[in-house]
Amino acid sequence: MPWRLARAMAAAATPLDVLDLPVEDAGGAVLAGPVRARADLPAFDAAAMDGYAVAGPGPWRPAGRVLAGRTAPGEVGTGEAVEIGTGAPVPYGTRAVVPYEAVTCADGRLHGPFESGRHIRRRGEDCRADTKVVPAGSVVTPVVQGLAASVGHDLLRVRRRPRVAVLVTGDELTFSGLPGVGRVRDAIGPMLPGLIDWVGGRAAPPVRVADERASLATAIADAEEADVVVVCGSSSRGAADHLRAVLRASEAEFLVEGVACRPGHPQLLARLADGRPVVGLPGNPYAALVAALTLLAPLLGALTGRLTAGGGWVRLDSRVTAHPVDTRVVAVRRDGAKVVPVGRDRPGLLWGAALADALAVVPPGWRGEDVELLALPSR
Numbered sequence: 001m002p003w004r005l006a007r008a009m010a011a012a013a014t015p016l017d018v019l020d021l022p023v024e025d026a027g028g029a030v031l032a033g034p035v036r037a038r039a040d041l042p043a044f045d046a047a048a049m050d051g052y053a054v055a056g057p058g059p060w061r062p063a064g065r066v067l068a069g070r071t072a073p074g075e076v077g078t079g080e081a082v083e084i085g086t087g088a089p090v091p092y093g094t095r096a097v098v099p100y101e102a103v104t105c106a107d108g109r110l111h112g113p114f115e116s117g118r119h120i121r122r123r124g125e126d127c128r129a130d131t132k133v134v135p136a137g138s139v140v141t142p143v144v145q146g147l148a149a150s151v152g153h154d155l156l157r158v159r160r161r162p163r164v165a166v167l168v169t170g171d172e173l174t175f176s177g178l179p180g181v182g183r184v185r186d187a188i189g190p191m192l193p194g195l196i197d198w199v200g201g202r203a204a205p206p207v208r209v210a211d212e213r214a215s216l217a218t219a220i221a222d223a224e225e226a227d228v229v230v231v232c233g234s235s236s237r238g239a240a241d242h243l244r245a246v247l248r249a250s251e252a253e254f255l256v257e258g259v260a261c262r263p264g265h266p267q268l269l270a271r272l273a274d275g276r277p278v279v280g281l282p283g284n285p286y287a288a289l290v291a292a293l294t295l296l297a298p299l300l301g302a303l304t305g306r307l308t309a310g311g312g313w314v315r316l317d318s319r320v321t322a323h324p325v326d327t328r329v330v331a332v333r334r335d336g337a338k339v340v341p342v343g344r345d346r347p348g349l350l351w352g353a354a355l356a357d358a359l360a361v362v363p364p365g366w367r368g369e370d371v372e373l374l375a376l377p378s379r
């Protein structure tokens with residue numbers, strides 16, 4: 001299947017259910033509806049400077065004080081100056097606030113410039129009640145949490161974060177210490193939880209599965225709590241690769257079975273009989289990363305209802321060569337206005353991707369047109 005179509009297949013999943021979370025706990029979730037202001041902002045006419053609220057030109061006679069937090073601001077009359085703190089509600093009749101620095105005192109009178117409307121934040125001037133301030137599908141970032149609180153929200157309606165089971169196959173894998181003859185350190189188990197979290201899911205700790213058909217079938221069946229099951233390795237056609245056979249035997253429906261891309265062509269997406277998706281990632285770690293960004297990231301994005309934020313389209317260094325029929329996915333970094341290949345991105349090696357700013361999607365037969373960038377997790 002062409003790379004772009006495979007990605008679109010993954011992105012067609014139906015979003016999960018919604019829940020209301022306290023603003024403080026909603027970080028990282030995706031908004032199920034827009035955030036609307038629940039009140040005018042500011043909610044009252046307020047001083048923007050520490051100084052004096054006045055009703056017209058000076059000189060003024062000092063007439064009391066209002067500090068922030070007061071609810072009854074009183075009144076300011078002609079020729080009066082009410083001392084006021086930034087953020088405090090201005091007294092009725094205020095036409096300007098004159099900052100302390102601009103005021104001098106002589107003969108018991110205050111003197112200073114008067115400019116009608118100056119240094120008053122009028123009710124609703126930042127935003128009116130019911131204005132949509134953040135669109136549905138946005139990620140609740142720390143800034144969104146702050147804004148949501150400013151406009152009066154205690155709870156935010158978000159999509160449930162998909163729970164992802166990660167099954168790591170490969171009898172040759174070791175999980176600590178050095179690789180050696182016939183022994184390969186698991187690199188996908190340590191990579192996936194952070195990547196899944198970054199795209200809005202929640203990964204359970206990776207589960208090791210022996211290269212046996214029955215073990216893989218049992219592990220998939222046991223992952224019943226998961227909204228998505230990811231199988232690492234076992235995606236190809238070798239004697240120890242059982243994923244396709246297990247899925248066929250369980251009457252799963254294949255949505256994507258192989259993608260015309262390099263690396264990562266054996267990746268797959270299927271739907272279990274109960275509707276839950278299974279993503280098969282190739283065992284080669286860089287191929288697994290490419291597949292995770294091709295199928296898993298758009299799938300989790302769709303389940304959370306996340307607005308797709310592409311990495312943008314850029315001009316790519318002409319040293320990159322295209323493949324005649326497959327899409328190439330290449331580790332790149334920005335170098336001024338250009339994007340250049342990092343190298344060290346063979347299927348089994350994460351070195352290039354670890355140094356890269358993004359992965360560039362180079363279509364088959366590419367001849368120098370702008371290419372799409374896939375963002376990589378930055379932390």
Ligand SMILES: Nc1nc2c(c(=O)[nH]1)N[C@H]1C(S)=C(S)[C@@H](COP(=O)(O)OP(=O)(O)OC[C@H]3O[C@@H](n4cnc5c(N)ncnc54)[C@H](O)[C@@H]3O)O[C@H]1N2
Pocket residue numbers: 168169170172173184185186187188189232233234235236237238241263264265266281282283284285287347
């Ligand atoms: N006859 C064919 N053989 C292969 C094809 C093919 O089209 N026809 N495709 C090749 C490509 S491309 C890839 S990628 C691999 C995919 O294989 P699997 O997904 O079945 O994975 P394994 O065979 O188990 O492992 C491949 C390779 O990756 C290493 N590996 C596996 N898991 C991990 C892990 N968690 N961390 C680090 N390294 C891992 C494993 O030791 C192997 O070296 O198939 C090719 N063959």
Ligand code: MOO
Pocket residue numbers: 261262263264265266282284287288347348
């Ligand atoms: O397509 Mo494989 O996934 O290159 O290593």
